[in-house]
Amino acid sequence: MIDGLLMNFQAKMDARLDILLTESGQLYDSVLSAARYSIIDGGKRIRPFILTEFYKICGGDDDCAMNFAAAIEMIHTYSLIHDDLPCMDNDDFRRGKPSSHKQFGEAMALLAGDALLTEAFNVASKTIGIPADRIVKALNILAENAGVSGMIGGQVIDLQGEKTGLTADDRLLMYKLKTGALIKVSAQIGAVLAGADTELELAAAEYGENLGIAFQLVDDILDYEGDFEALGKPTGSDEKNGKVTFVKLLGIENCKLLAAEHTKKALATLNKLQGDTTNIKELTEYLLERKN
Amino acid sequence: MIDGLLMNFQAKMDARLDILLTESGQLYDSVLSAARYSIIDGGKRIRPFILTEFYKICGGDDDCAMNFAAAIEMIHTYSLIHDDLPCMDNDDFRRGKPSSHKQFGEAMALLAGDALLTEAFNVASKTIGIPADRIVKALNILAENAGVSGMIGGQVIDLQGEKTGLTADDRLLMYKLKTGALIKVSAQIGAVLAGADTELELAAAEYGENLGIAFQLVDDILDYEGDFEALGKPTGSDEKNGKVTFVKLLGIENCKLLAAEHTKKALATLNKLQGDTTNIKELTEYLLERKN
Numbered sequence: 361m362i363d364g365l366l367m368n369f370q371a372k373m374d375a376r377l378d379i380l381l382t383e384s385g386q387l388y389d390s391v392l393s394a395a396r397y398s399i400i401d402g403g404k405r406i407r408p409f410i411l412t413e414f415y416k417i418c419g420g421d422d423d424c425a426m427n428f429a430a431a432i433e434m435i436h437t438y439s440l441i442h443d444d445l446p447c448m449d450n451d452d453f454r455r456g457k458p459s460s461h462k463q464f465g466e467a468m469a470l471l472a473g474d475a476l477l478t479e480a481f482n483v484a485s486k487t488i489g490i491p492a493d494r495i496v497k498a499l500n501i502l503a504e505n506a507g508v509s510g511m512i513g514g515q516v517i518d519l520q521g522e523k524t525g526l527t528a529d530d531r532l533l534m535y536k537l538k539t540g541a542l543i544k545v546s547a548q549i550g551a552v553l554a555g556a557d558t559e560l561e562l563a564a565a566e567y568g569e570n571l572g573i574a575f576q577l578v579d580d581i582l583d584y585e586g587d588f589e590a591l592g593k594p595t596g597s598d599e600k601n602g603k604v605t606f607v608k609l610l611g612i613e614n615c616k617l618l619a620a621e622h623t624k625k626a627l628a629t630l631n632k633l634q635g636d637t638t639n640i641k642e643l644t645e646y647l648l649e650r651k652n
Numbered sequence: 653m654i655d656g657l658l659m660n661f662q663a664k665m666d667a668r669l670d671i672l673l674t675e676s677g678q679l680y681d682s683v684l685s686a687a688r689y690s691i692i693d694g695g696k697r698i699r700p701f702i703l704t705e706f707y708k709i710c711g712g713d714d715d716c717a718m719n720f721a722a723a724i725e726m727i728h729t730y731s732l733i734h735d736d737l738p739c740m741d742n743d744d745f746r747r748g749k750p751s752s753h754k755q756f757g758e759a760m761a762l763l764a765g766d767a768l769l770t771e772a773f774n775v776a777s778k779t780i781g782i783p784a785d786r787i788v789k790a791l792n793i794l795a796e797n798a799g800v801s802g803m804i805g806g807q808v809i810d811l812q813g814e815k816t817g818l819t820a821d822d823r824l825l826m827y828k829l830k831t832g833a834l835i836k837v838s839a840q841i842g843a844v845l846a847g848a849d850t851e852l853e854l855a856a857a858e859y860g861e862n863l864g865i866a867f868q869l870v871d872d873i874l875d876y877e878g879d880f881e882a883l884g885k886p887t888g889s890d891e892k893n894g895k896v897t898f899v900k901l902l903g904i905e906n907c908k909l910l911a912a913e914h915t916k917k918a919l920a921t922l923n924k925l926q927g928d929t930t931n932i933k934e935l936t937e938y939l940l941e942r943k944n
Contacts, residue, residue, distance in 0.1 A: 387822060388805035388829075395800075442766060448760035466739035467811055470762070474734060475804050479764065481773045482795035485788055490785035496777055499791060503774035508687075512767045513680035519759055520682065530679060537680075549921065 361641040363629050366409060373405045376430050380483050383606040394464045394472035395479075399437040399455050407432045407546040407645065411572075414550025418634035424489035425553045428498060429530055433486035435506050438476035439542075441469055443515070490553055496560075498549045514538025517602035528609050532573070535606075539579070540572030547571075561634040567640075570626035576649055580605045584612060586651065613636045654934040659699060665697045668722050672775050686756045686764035690730045693747055699724045699838040700862075701935065703793035704843025706856050709927035716933050717845045718782035720790060723776035724838050727798050730768035731834075733761055735807070751897075767796075782845055789877065790841045797833040808832025824865070826897075831871070832864030839863075841895075855924040862918035867939055872897045908918060915940045 381396050383389040394580030415425040443467060444459040446450040459467035482636045484502065487495050504510060514537030517530060526534065541550050547568035551561045606615050626644050630637045673688050675681040700721030706716040716818050735757060736743040736751040744754050753761035764934045776794065796802060806829030809822060818826065839860035843853045876899045899909050918936050 384801075386805065387803070387812070387825065388800060388808040391800055391804060391808045442762060445762065447762060468808075470734060470737065470739060470805055471807055471811070473766075475800050476767065477769055478799040478804060482799050485792035487796055492788045495788050496784045499788075500774065501769055501778035502656070502775055506685055507770040507774050508680060508767050509676075509678070512770060513678065514682060515763055516680040516683045516760075519883065520679070527758055533679065540897075575688055 362646045365639055366404065368594040369409050372427065373408050373433065373615050374425050377433065380430055384574050391468065391475050391525065394460060394468050395476050397463060397504055398441055398460050398472065399433065401417065402461045405433060405457065406647070407436055407542060410546040410568065410640065413549040413640045415554045417633055418551045418554035418556040418560055419635065422489060424487060424507065425550060427483045427487045428553060431480035431502065432542065434476040434480035435529055436542055438473040439511060441473040445469060445623055449553050492556060494553055498552045501545050501549055505545040510537055510541035514541065515527065531606060531609065534577040535573055536569065537577040543572035543575060544568035560633065563629055567629040568620055570622045570629065571644060571647065574619045574622035574626065575613055577606060577622070578648060578650065580607050581612065581615055581619065582652065619648060654938045657931055658696065660696050661701050663692070665700050665721065665725065666692055668718050669725065672722055679788055681759065683767050684764050686752060686760050689755060690733055690752050690764065691725065691768065695747065697725060698939070699728055699834060702822045702835065702860065702932065703842040704839040705932045707837045709845045709925055709932065710843045710846035710848040711853055711927065712846040714781060716779060719775045720841055720845060723772035723794065724834065726873040728770040730765040730836055731803060733737050735900045737761060759877060771837045774794050782801035786845055786847060788917040792843065793837050793841055801810040802829055802833035808835065823898060823901065827865055827868040828861065830860055831868040835864035835867060836860035841870040852925065855921055857920050862914045863936060863939065864922065866918065869898060869907055870940060870942065873904065873907055873911065876942065911940060
């Protein structure tokens with residue numbers, strides 16, 4: 361059932377992204393083409409799905425959160441494009457096709473990433489039908505968690521860790537920031553846009569934080585034991601890059617236990633919410649069991 | 653007199669940037685160090701100065717616009733860092749010292765740029781003392797003009813022009829976007845934050861647009877006939893990079909005439925405003941005569 365829900369949402373999200381990133385016959389259309397190549401590609405849209413579900417759970421009954429949902433996906437995609445660049449992870453494939461710099465060259469990939477990051481704030485700040493104070497708060501949560509004390513901070517720790525190695529604690533922090541921060545705020549922003557009180561907002565953030573850690577652990581597990589065809593990218597890349605992942609630190613079985621534990625915590629947090637959490641519960645379990 | 657005003661403002665702006673980008677003893681402090689290296693360096697702070705002056709001209713009498721002023725400077729600085737990268741202009745010097753990637757390596761320079769862009773929206777959305785609807789509007793103007801149909805669009809046209817050449821019209825569009833957009837919105841956002849009506853807001857934008865074109869023309873002129881010591885970067889880099897600048901298209905004298913013309917237009921626009929425009933008039937004339 362969650363498969364069908366996600367597929368429907370993907371189609372809706374892609375239609376919105378298609379409009380928001382429409383080429384307009386200008387000289388700079390090429391950067392929009394590059395951005396579209398990376399973002400309109402059948403991604404799972406987990407983050408925007410979470411955002412709109414929490415918006416509904418907390419009382420939103422319209423499409424007004426869709427621009428923020430698109431913004432979250434744009435920020436996620438920009439981070440992948442920049443992450444794949446030769447000076448970073450130097451990955452030639454992403455989601456089963458050549459990564460942005462392999463397709464368009466490094467300069468255009470850099471600008472496509474910059475563009476998606478900037479357009480995220482452009483489209484989110486164009487949100488209508490929601491009070492301005494909620495929009496400002498949501499924009500601030502988004503920027504803070506995409507920035508130095510969030511996703512970028514996680515990138516920095518990851519980058520430094522390649523040279524110096526990371527302790528288990530530092531690696532957990534890196535996961536919380538690099539992958540977790542954006543998943544956490546997907547839930548939190550959905551709640552904020554719907555006008556949730558502080559207690560609900562914090563419950564949403566707590567759910568998202570635990571799901572984010574579980575999500576990254578499953579990514580590590582899949583990188584270790586998944587296959588290229590299902591993932592759309594080479595497996596074993598962490599090992600190849602000499603990264604000391606949790607799989608190496610804890611062993612594959614403990615890694616699976618830890619992912620299950622954080623999934624359980626995330627599910628427990630959902631009990632604090634009043635709205636209908638059926639879809640988000642299914643998603644949470646689906647993400648633990650996923651094969652790509 | 654404008655020298656003294658700018659120096660005072662620079663000190664105030666640097667103090668604000670110092671607080672906004674304070675290292676906090678975290679593992680990711682290194683990216684803040686890199687960001688600080690590029691932004692706290694005695695830059696002229698033209699854009700934030702314009703923003704706060706228009707805030708005052710349109711009735712603001714407090715420091716509430718300072719976070720947006722810092723945000724504008726952060727976006728300007730991120731664009732310089734990414735512009736200097738090897739895959740872009742490959743410039744080794746910026747403002748008289750090694751550019752970010754020469755100092756910290758490409759990966760950290762990439763992340764420092766990403767961080768400054770993201771933190772710009774973080775600090776701007778933390779603005780207090782100004783109604784939320786004005787903040788949302790200002791954030792949208794900022795993102796729109798820093799994005800694909802603004803600064804990044806200008807970068808893209810510039811990048812493509814290196815290969816295919818640009819007509820005079822396309823080059824003018826490139827200037828309007830790459831340099832002009834951020835200068836234009838500095839004036840416009842100052843007005844919006846102060847609660848200016850549409851007429852005043854458009855006058856501010858018109859001033860900024862003309863100043864932006866004049867500013868870029870003077871940059872071309874200085875690149876052609878300035879010297880390394882005054883500029884803090886190599887001269888003749890446009891010619892070296894094979895760029896067909898306006899100096900080449902129009903000749904140096906016509907270029908100077910065009911810069912003077914846009915400066916005059918900018919000054920004429922100021923007459924539409926009610927507030928005290930003494931400082932901004934002086935700045936406008938100073939920018940035409942500057943040697944760096």
